[in-house]
Amino acid sequence: MDILVCVKRVPTVGGAITLTADRQAIDTRAAGFTISPHEECAVEEAVRLVERFGGAVTAVSLGPAAAQEQLRACLALGASAAVLLETADGVEAGPIATAAALHSVAAAGPFDLVLLGNEASDTGDYQVGIRLAHLLGRPVATGIKAIAVADDGSSLAASRTYQGVLETFTLPLPCLVTVKEGINRPRYPSLPGRLRAKRAPLTRLPVSESLLSAVAAADIRMRALRVPQAPRKQATVLGHGADAVPALVGVLTELGVIS
Amino acid sequence: MTVFCLVELDGDHVADASLRALTVARGLAGDAGTGLAAVSFGTVSFGTVSSGTGPAADLGSYGAGEVYAVAGIDGYAPQAWARALAEITEVNGHFVVAAGTDRGNEVLAHLAAISGLPMAANCVAAAPSAPGALDIVRQRWAGLLLEEAVLAAPAMLLTVATDAVSAQPAPVPALAAARAAPVVRAVTASVNGADLVVKATETPAAGGGASLATARVVVGGGRGVGSAAGFAALEAVAELLGGVVGVSRVVTSEGWRPHAMQVGQTGTKITPELYLACGISGAIQHFAGCAGAKHIIAVNTDPAAPMMTRADYAIVGDLHEVLPALVNALRGRETQA
Numbered sequence: 001m002d003i004l005v006c007v008k009r010v011p012t013v014g015g016a017i018t019l020t021a022d023r024q025a026i027d028t029r030a031a032g033f034t035i036s037p038h039e040e041c042a043v044e045e046a047v048r049l050v051e052r053f054g055g056a057v058t059a060v061s062l063g064p065a066a067a068q069e070q071l072r073a074c075l076a077l078g079a080s081a082a083v084l085l086e087t088a089d090g091v092e093a094g095p096i097a098t099a100a101a102l103h104s105v106a107a108a109g110p111f112d113l114v115l116l117g118n119e120a121s122d123t124g125d126y127q128v129g130i131r132l133a134h135l136l137g138r139p140v141a142t143g144i145k146a147i148a149v150a151d152d153g154s155s156l157a158a159s160r161t162y163q164g165v166l167e168t169f170t171l172p173l174p175c176l177v178t179v180k181e182g183i184n185r186p187r188y189p190s191l192p193g194r195l196r197a198k199r200a201p202l203t204r205l206p207v208s209e210s211l212l213s214a215v216a217a218a219d220i221r222m223r224a225l226r227v228p229q230a231p232r233k234q235a236t237v238l239g240h241g242a243d244a245v246p247a248l249v250g251v252l253t254e255l256g257v258i259s
Numbered sequence: 260m261t262v263f264c265l266v267e268l269d270g271d272h273v274a275d276a277s278l279r280a281l282t283v284a285r286g287l288a289g290d291a292g293t294g295l296a297a298v299s300f301g302t303v304s305f306g307t308v309s310s311g312t313g314p315a316a317d318l319g320s321y322g323a324g325e326v327y328a329v330a331g332i333d334g335y336a337p338q339a340w341a342r343a344l345a346e347i348t349e350v351n352g353h354f355v356v357a358a359g360t361d362r363g364n365e366v367l368a369h370l371a372a373i374s375g376l377p378m379a380a381n382c383v384a385a386a387p388s389a390p391g392a393l394d395i396v397r398q399r400w401a402g403l404l405l406e407e408a409v410l411a412a413p414a415m416l417l418t419v420a421t422d423a424v425s426a427q428p429a430p431v432p433a434l435a436a437a438r439a440a441p442v443v444r445a446v447t448a449s450v451n452g453a454d455l456v457v458k459a460t461e462t463p464a465a466g467g468g469a470s471l472a473t474a475r476v477v478v479g480g481g482r483g484v485g486s487a488a489g490f491a492a493l494e495a496v497a498e499l500l501g502g503v504v505g506v507s508r509v510v511t512s513e514g515w516r517p518h519a520m521q522v523g524q525t526g527t528k529i530t531p532e533l534y535l536a537c538g539i540s541g542a543i544q545h546f547a548g549c550a551g552a553k554h555i556i557a558v559n560t561d562p563a564a565p566m567m568t569r570a571d572y573a574i575v576g577d578l579h580e581v582l583p584a585l586v587n588a589l590r591g592r593e594t595q596a
Contacts (some may be wrong), residue, residue, distance in 0.1 A: 003277040017403055126370035135372075218375070221409045240574070242583075
């Protein structure tokens with residue numbers, strides 16, 4: 001089973017988000033970078049499937065040269081090859097452009113399965129996997145929290161919970177699945193994995209600026225970013241320890257939680 | 260030009276998330292001077308406005324003049340729903356709005372891909388700025404960051420952030436105008452086999468019970484709970500308050516509770532009346548999940564923890580002392596009553 005897993009380099013956001021002065025981007029001068037939690041789980045799921053069925057995992061990312069760091073991390077976790085669709089620094093590709101760029105690698109496959117995170121943690125566009133599926137003409141299930149591949153490898157059952165109901169989608173392979181955190185608990189890279197990652201092939205393919213901008217014209221156009229104001233006022237301290245319980249019961253009554 | 264809104268049902272009523280989407284859709288319909296039409300899938304009795312119950316009454320009070328009740332697709336099939344939406348709305352020249360739920364985002368993304376259009380996910384505001392252009396504000400980082408953007412396209416496809424917009428029925432004059440309505444139009448979708456390949460089989464979820472996303476009271480537990488066994492006190496409080504337990508990411512990473520209970524950017528977004536956050540320091544990814552709570556009460560040993568400073572009420576102390584005392588107080592009240 002050959003699997004393509006798509007990942008994106010995103011800043012590690014800690015205590016607060018700070019923007020650049022022109023409000024066009026997050027100020028990442030002091031930030032580390034990672035891939036989205038959903039995507040960590042996509043990589044883990046891909047590696048587990050290959051461990052069971054054989055085959056290979058290829059990791060792909062659309063991003064700047066620095067995204068090699070995230071692809072090396074995927075190689076350390078068990079991917080055997082990586083492709084960087086390399087953009088100039090500071091280029092933010094929208095979802096239409098991203099799907100088009102990923103399509104160039106996914107179509108060259110052949111891949112039995114393409115895995116993505118349900119949404120990138122930074123832009124949260126919720127559509128790249130579906131757009132890629134339509135470009136490839138393959139079925140897709142999104143927001144998936146469990147994957148069970150049939151023993152003969154011809155299909156998979158992908159499930160998620162929605163409003164208290166378990167929804168299961170059965171997809172013939174080849175197909176695409178976007179996953180969410182919780183589908184598995186990702187492993188930490190092993191020492192042999194890290195050593196292997198240094199030698200593993202990482203292909204850098206430049207993405208033409210003109211191609212990206214032609215497709216990007218169809219996407220929504222960002223004007224500026226802003227950090228929403230924290231709506232909360234200074235908290236009213238009800239007291240310390242168990243002594244605060246009478247005041248707490250009073251607040252619960254006031255809020256109508258208890259009568 | 261019509262503003263179409265995909266609505267999801269929750270039993271006999273329009274789902275809360277869809278009422279929030281309808282509120283934004285009605286705003287666009289007003290600004291654009293166009294009609295508001297709801298689109299719903301599945302076999303459902305819409306009732307009548309005069310009966311005052313059921314989805315039709317909900318949709319009428321939210322200003323929908325028409326309801327398209329789509330039959331012909333058995334169950335949830337995202338691509339087939341999108342194909343049917345494309346047929347019914349004819350897309351170009353119109354707006355198509357949905358709630359930013361798993362299904363809403365998924366169906367609209369399919370519609371966008373089918374129609375070759377952009378889609379703006381999880382909008383918190385939208386207003387026409389010029390012919391064929393919409394000024395939008397949408398969530399990034401699950402709402403920790405907002406993006407101001409322009410959506411310029413032959414048709415406007417957008418979903419509404421369910422935790423950032425409140426559900427507001429139409430003001431009374433509009434409601435009066437819609438009294439005779441909504442007109443329910445039964446339509447049958449013509450879909451091909453390829454669109455039905457991915458189709459949900461529905462079974463009751465393990466665990467079941469009240470949903471975290473729609474719970475009125477959520478009792479949250481974080482690192483301060485200390486162990487899997489430590490959740491007994493939170494569960495007791497949740498039961499007494501008619502709520503459910505939610506957890507922070509560290510709790511699921513430790514394996515104390517399953518990921519389905521996680522509140523936050525990569526878990527569930529909650530919108531309860533009350534969030535009682537116990538032993539949770541308040542990483543910003545956690546706030547992305549609980550910022551939609553109407554009131555927050557925090558219990559923590561550290562008075563400087565972000566959750567304590569951003570809550571409405573704070574109790575400085577160990578949750579293992581505070582919660583058992585609260586359980587006793589609440590049980591005492593029940594005994595008296």
